[in-house]
Amino acid sequence: MSDLKVYNSYSRQKEVFTPITPGHVGMYVCGPTVSGESHLGHARPYITFDVVYRYLQYLGYKVRYVRNITDAGHFEEEGREAEDKISKKAVLEKLEPMELVQKYTNLFHWAMEQFNTVPPSIEPTATGHIVEQIEMIKQIIEAGFAYEVNGSVYFDVKKYAATHDYGKLSGRVIDDLLETTRELEGQEEKKDRADFALWKSAAPEHIMRWQSPWGVGFPGWHIECSAMATKYLGAQFDIHGGGMDLLFPHHESEIAQSTICNHAAPVRYWIHNNMITINGRKMGKSYNNVIKLTELFSGNHPILEKAFHPMTIRFFILQTHYRSTLDFSNEALVAAEKGLKRLWDAYEKLQAINYESREEGPGTELEEKLKKLVAEFPEFMNDDFSTAKVLANMFEIVPVINSVKDKIIPVGALSAETFKLLQSAFKTWLEDIFGLKGVTEADNSKLQGVMQLLIDIRKEAKGKKDFATSDKIRNQLAALGITLKDEKGGEMSWNID
């Protein structure tokens, strides 16, 4: 099998993945800011990196996956509103800050469960690591790369850039940065406009506040990730993930902070997912075009024509390469929904077939084709996680499965070995690696019994050519949202829409 290659944002090219410690992978992914509800855009990184996590484990790595919860809040705009985003909202909603944070954290966890994502190994909170952040800031000051002004601490970007490559990750030129940075209030505290806050002094009304060597305040925007990543993954770790919109300034600043503290570049492979767009524009609060996950699952949103199942979303996301933008539309999601159903129906049929045939024999052309398609699954994944191509191959196999089921492909065309290969490959890839699940839940044994009874009655009616009765059963069930299908050979199957 080929080596895993990942596109490293830092080098801007695909590189062979080699972990620092053989057999182990440390992965940090920027988690949600729990000051509000997650929307469709947020689903992308967590599903993308869930598959990365699952795939690395499939490859045999022991992975420590750290994904933070940002519950201390960042600023609306640095300096302008000397106010914590979370505390601000808390006032509006008349909630305690931690109450608010808890509410949205719970909601986030609920959504992640709907998406069938595996929980990270560690999910540290920013508020739980104030001490670590203060320690790190102290180190940066001691190293001479930060300075204190009026109880706030700023990172000295210019000094750092003199000896380090600030701007490399995001393709920024430091001089341009100085010219293009916007005029903001509170800038006068900084020595240089490109500098960023490590610690901000808190105004008296500020609710979230902690004691520090520089007075009462709260941590700056980027330090939490540096502190928590260092604590749980070490000075250098393998993978850091997040959305492309975090490249600058968040990840760029993270590199600077960590590099000063740990005397080494913190991350080997930077992986960034692209945005989900709607009408070609990034989904985001500032664009006023967000669809919250709760709205998506319920269909309760003006631009939604219907509700969409979390698995449809998951599949929708996996059908695109993670570094491409993905444009949302009702039509696109309906297409994904139908595609997933077709794939999943075939998968369930595949698992249900008890295939008995020659144990071995000359490989037919069909067999060779199937083996090739399956063998390509890991090849595609190894090429920077091309989930879309793996799914395309699966869809090529779907007609074969259906044909075996309907006996259009005769028994004996496939060896039992090939057939079992399909069964195990589909299970591994669909369930274990892609984390997909069936959309319809019909796991009610009583309902199954009732359905079997109706099917028996319908079979009898059909046998007597009593089509009035047989059609009545099928039509009434259809009205209830249950589709009954006649199959070749007189069997019947059903599913809930």
Next chain:
RNA sequence: GGUCCUGUGGCCGAGUGGCUAGGCAGAGCUCUGCAAAAGCUCGUACAGCGGUUCGAAUCCGCUCGGGACCUCCA
């Protein structure tokens, strides 16, 4: 304004210079008491204009369009 990405058939989307991606929708056929599924067949698309090449959706240049970041942002 700066930096970067991008423009593929009705829609969504893969695409490593030469070989049918795939999904959805649509058309025809087969199967079927009817229906639904399912199977088979069908679209010869790559923004435009040049260039490199035996050969370009794929490389280069220009033009036009869209987007991201430069501010919290997945």
